[in-house]
Amino acid sequence: MDLLANTVRPYAWGSTTALPELLGTEPTGEPQAELWMGAHPGAPSRLDRGTGPVPLSDVIAADPRGELGDAVVDRFGPRLPFLFKVLAAGTALSVQVHPDLDQAKAGFADEEARGIPADAPDRTYRDANHKPEMLCALTPFEGLCGFRHPAEAADLLESLAVDELKPFVDILRARPESDALREVLVAVLSAERTAMAETVERAALAAARLGEGDGPFADACAAYAQAAHDFPGDPGVIAAMLLNHVRLQPGEALYLGAGIPHAYLSGLGVELMANSDNVLRCGLTPKHIDVPELLRVVRFTPGDPAVRRPEDGGDGEEVYDTPIDEFRLSRYVLAPGAAAHRLAAPAPQILLCTAGRATLTDADGTRLTLERGRSAYAPAGEPLTLDGEGTVFRATVKV
Template structure:
């Protein structure tokens, strides 16, 4: 399949050569899932000492995907091809987001904690882009969702007021930094203003902590670690205390070691997902996941990182919402496939695990999709819809369904078959039916525009 930049879509899946980000928090060598996917997708050899952190699938300028021709060469970017063939996005997507993918798809292999960070909303992203264009590469917001492939740990959102009271009681080093009087000067006074006061309380603690001088933080972190190492000889440490010791090993004397006590410590099992809205604090700690987000790479950092930090901006942008985040278990669509819907229009993710010899049909949808083969072997081919109306694409029967037949529907044109295995990535244009069958157990993931957005437009 030779892909030309001016060639119209011919019904085939579009095979992609994808990008890697070698951040120092990524797993190294063959231990990294990202590296193993890349070995099949776009590289000839894995360097055992190299960090393979993120596998990018999409059109963002910092890590674009390229179309692969018959010779395995990728000279044409997916973004350039889409710009010449906007019909592959579908009219609804083009009308809403222009001629580009509205989402970016990734795989992460996390060996050590990422930065304490948040992603700006659209208004702030535009301002930051103008203010620091070398740091903030685009003007888009970046809500995101992670779906665990292995056990996956993260810090996400602020703990409740009740939990904060216990932290201040049991972690005296925090009060030492912010001051005892300051810590309690905004305590809730009555039920009427309780919610606002509790939010103001954690906001004041967090800002005071994050704004402290580095020498003060270094001394207090040292005191905290010494105390915890002594106490673990006589009692079992809490998960937060054990995490603090681990973070200090990874990021010595860092403010994030203490700040971690203010966040929810989330542990995802494989198949569980966590979504994060704009202006919400988080830090990924360990594990492998697929991640999907609006098409942006804007990050405001404030701890657990050697990279650029914008502490004032991060403290000002946060919502300071409190309480445990929602964990998505997904909605089963059939015996093989589960869909994860965050409350964002730009994307959703589907997880499909096929038993050996099984097959499934992904029905046509009004927007583009990216398919990632995580593991296993099988085959894929498409049927490009010739006469599907928007209403038929949104009917209940359009949810994924198992299929024992590879025949195309009368209103479709069948394409050539692609043999697939772990590391293969494909772009599927709007209104394209995708058939998948397996030679072994096969795990794949699909990212696409949130189907609820199309449902809203049809009502």
């Protein structure tokens, strides 16, 4: 097992205080958005096994079966199949979706064949992998997840009393659900930009008024008004109004599969995802929006967001279930004086302490203490025990 040195990504939407508080560092005054833990080439974690700091990606490349285990390599290839993060949202992230595996492979191959540079701003597919993800709240967390039922979206838009939104209300009430959502999203994203910006401004003012009340859409409208303040005139504000507004309490989670539109708005959480960077954006962003490809990937299926809570995994482990195998997220809430928990090791794992202090012990009796905000990596085949007082999140692979 090895203590990890991790990179903080300073994206513009990041909080200036949340990650420094978790890590016990001084705020810089600049946004600090994501702490990356893993072997993604964009910012691999570093570890030191006695010869100086080395990227985890290099460690795995030098001995993939020794680090990952045969089962992981045979299923996912010679790379760590997940990326573990702490995400700190100070302002809204873009409304976005992720492709499924077949779409990612086809899209990546197409853009490679067309010679679009990997770092081009209009590049959609950065790799050939899908990007299912799970977000578990560490603080009260606010987001958008999946389409509202069209009738509910129509009620929300109608409550704003903005004349320019009435055609959308009529579509949402008259057309079959999936067709209605598609038609309205297309209309919003393809509208003339100046006219739509004026509509967004009026809708934002109305949302701000409703957000100060106690009506059925008050919380959601306050969130939309804040997004409009951060992204004035952005059509994504109207697109966001088609989505469910969600508030997570600490320990609650969202799983986001392929094609599900979503956005994180505020709060601190741990995020675990397949090792990919494929994002198609719908709005709340100055970045490229590929509308035709977006419409091919989005799943226009309404439904209530499925807030997930951990299930008993035995021996104190609380597991957040997902339908995919690239990652498995769980949590240990450690009590002082309790027996140490045994962590089986069929796959590599990363352990992150988010509260208190935890101690890892390997089969040889070597101990490693994790303070709040620190993380450790253990290769496959390295059984550990865990004790202490605090909270530890565990990221590994289903095998």
